[in-house]
Amino acid sequence: AQSVAQPEDQVNVAEGNPLTVKCTYSVSGNPYLFWYVQYPNRGLQFLLKYITGDNLVKGSYGFEAEFNKSQTSFHLKKPSALVSDSALYFCAVRAYTGGFKTIFGAGTRLFVKA
């Protein structure tokens, strides 16, 4: 079955420290992978995507993600967290399920403490 998993409901990190939000996927064929961020009372905003090419993808607000085919992972990273990064983060994969659809993970809440 096509799926995406975010194993952590919540990630806590101190401001200035590096952060990682984990995502693993299970799809047949080549995966198209995405990260979105949701701030309170807002819709989701696209952060970055992996379609093909370099395994390290850079996106908005200093975020990056590394595609690892052997581990079927697409973890979101940032070298130095900001309090303003506190939000809900969704990983997503575009997969074929009787038609191409985007499957979203359950979300990971990131708390960055000052």
Next chain:
Amino acid sequence: EADIYQTPRYLVIGTGKKITLECSQTMGHDKMYWYQQDPGMELHLIHYSYGVNSTEKGDLSSESTVSRIRTEHFPLTLESARPSHTSQYLCASSDGTSQIYEQYFGPGTRLTVT
């Protein structure tokens, strides 16, 4: 911010009322989506459209209906609102022709049925 709009942003309405949630986008995207999301929780796809006069039900069963008479407009209607419909509704669009794939989200409508 993407050019996708939802109105109203907040709606409190009594049981049994008919409501229509509006969604419009000015990007010319052919694909549009409706998601239901309890605050801070995962997204559930309830409807999608791949173009004018095309509508499909999503993964989560919903009593709502949608229409797509114009490319830019994708309203969602509840004929008789119930407290179980209380949730946040997110509209999104994507450009299927350019193979960009990421979705652009509106700010959401938070619906409360009393």
